Amino acid sequence: MTEAFERISATSPLPPGLRGGVVAIGNFDGVHRGHQAVLERALTEARRHGVPALVLSFEPHPRKVFRPDIPLFVLTPPPMKARLLSLLGFAALVEQPFTRDFASLSAEAFVTDVLDRNLGISHAVTGFDFHFGKDRQGGPAYLMAAGERHGFGVTLVDAFRDEGAEVVSSSRIRTLLCEGEVAEAAGLLGYRFTVESEVIGGQQLGRTLGFPTANMRLSPEATLREGIYAVRFRRADGTLYDGVASFGRRPTVDDNGAPLLETFVFDFSGDLYGEICAVSFFGYLRSEVKFDGLDALVAQMKRDEAEARALLAGVSPLSELDAAIAF
Numbered sequence: 632m633t634e635a636f637e638r639i640s641a642t643s644p645l646p647p648g649l650r651g652g653v654v655a656i657g658n659f660d661g662v663h664r665g666h667q668a669v670l671e672r673a674l675t676e677a678r679r680h681g682v683p684a685l686v687l688s689f690e691p692h693p694r695k696v697f698r699p700d701i702p703l704f705v706l707t708p709p710p711m712k713a714r715l716l717s718l719l720g721f722a723a724l725v726e727q728p729f730t731r732d733f734a735s736l737s738a739e740a741f742v743t744d745v746l747d748r749n750l751g752i753s754h755a756v757t758g759f760d761f762h763f764g765k766d767r768q769g770g771p772a773y774l775m776a777a778g779e780r781h782g783f784g785v786t787l788v789d790a791f792r793d794e795g796a797e798v799v800s801s802s803r804i805r806t807l808l809c810e811g812e813v814a815e816a817a818g819l820l821g822y823r824f825t826v827e828s829e830v831i832g833g834q835q836l837g838r839t840l841g842f843p844t845a846n847m848r849l850s851p852e853a854t855l856r857e858g859i860y861a862v863r864f865r866r867a868d869g870t871l872y873d874g875v876a877s878f879g880r881r882p883t884v885d886d887n888g889a890p891l892l893e894t895f896v897f898d899f900s901g902d903l904y905g906e907i908c909a910v911s912f913f914g915y916l917r918s919e920v921k922f923d924g925l926d927a928l929v930a931q932m933k934r935d936e937a938e939a940r941a942l943l944a945g946v947s948p949l950s951e952l953d954a955a956i957a958f
Contacts, residue, residue: 636717638709641687641727641749649723650751652683657757659688661706662715664821665758665791665799667952672788673756674720682753683722687745688712689729696729702852704805711827718955725750738769742777754784761787793819811856811915822953823863823911826853826892830903844877844893845903847910853890861914861939863957864896867906871958873897875932875939876910879919895932897940911957914942 639645655673659666670686677684694703707715713724727733727745736744741763746752755778763769769777771787778785790798797803799819807816808824817823828847845864849855857879864874876894894910896903916938922928948954 636713636721637723638713639723639725641725641745645725645750649683649685651753652685652722652750653677653680653754653756654685654687654725654746654750654752655721655756656687656761656763658692659686659707659712659716660692661801661804661820662712662719663706663799663801663804663819664793667719667821668791669756669758669788670716670719670721672786673754676754676756676784676786680753684720685723685725685750685752686716686721687725687727687750690726691729693729693734696731696734702854704808704852704854705850706801706804706808706824708827708850711825714827715822715952715956718952735765738764738773739777740764741769742774742781746783747781752783754786756786756788759787759789805854809854809856811858813860813912813915817912817949817953821950823913823949823957825909825911825956827907827909828892830906830908832904843900844895845908847892847894847908849878849890849892851890855890855912856915857890858918859916859935860912861916861942862894863911863913863943864894865909865911865957866903867908872899873940873943874910875916875935876912877919895936897936909956913946913957914939916942 637646637649653673653676655670657666657669674684690709692703692705709726716724746755755774757774759771761771761774775785793799804816804819807819813824826847826849828849830845830847832846855878860876860878862874862876864872874894874896876892878890878892892910916935920931922931948958
């Protein structure tokens with residue numbers, strides 16, 4: 632088995648050491664608790680047979696190809712998805728470019744070309760409702776029969792339900808994040824929702840006010856609720872800090888109107904420009920407010936800092952994955 636996690640395009644040859652592995656198949660946007668039920672089964676199967684555990688995912692998200700007119704808030708862009716899968720214990724993420732040509736492949740071509748010839752899998756693990764091939768002609772029964780023909784095993788995993796007996800889904804999590812319910816979203820994810828981006832320059836107004844911020848531009852499709860959050864901020868070297876962040880669109884200073892995440896990192900002084908950093912969201916504090924002058928703004932920022940410090944002082948990890956990301 633390979634020791635270092637690899638992120639590989641399905642159009643590139645698979646390293647020999649990864650062939651014959653157990654492959655979890657799915658889009659896995661969010662790598663939430665429902666996905667983790669599938670992923671854990673794949674890891675268990677791989678350990679049982681002493682073979683690599685891989686994930687086969689599709690990029691971009693198929694909905695972006697079939698419905699490009701409808702913006703999609705991708706919870707875990709490929710680099711974040713890869714990081715989460717690495718922390719879970721997978722050897723590699725294989726990204727299948729998803730195009731209309733690929734979507735037109737027959738179910739048999741997907742099995743023969745991708746699973747058998749390209750990956751040489753020994754076992755496939757997927758959700759009970761996984762469909763593939765042109766017009767979704769391949770389903771669970773087809774995959775199991777194809778496994779018998781091609782010599783690989785198949786495990787289907789039932790839908791994962793939360794403590795309220797509701798199915799955990801990426802769409803539920805997107806809705807919660809849109810409403811600012813980051814704590815509830817974390818309950819479905821199994822870890823605190825986290826974004827990664829490069830720290831960029833800003834107007835430096837926060838520095839003038841005594842609250843210098845690390846500014847990060849998120850995807851224009853991110854529909855995280857605008858407002859103030861208690862967060863944890865991780866530098867590229869792994870150093871972790873508590874902080875308070877403001878998220879919102881600033882068309883007057885941002886020429887493309889993209890959402891801007893501005894994090895005041897507690898007890899830190901230094902230059903972060905150009906670093907790829909991560910922000911994990913622990914709690915929604917308040918909505919954005921227009922203040923009458925800078926004095927009122929600074930007074931509120933001090934209250935936000937105090938509230939965020941108090942909230943973060945009482946948190947504990949939700950899981951091993953959460954501990955690895957935000958603790």
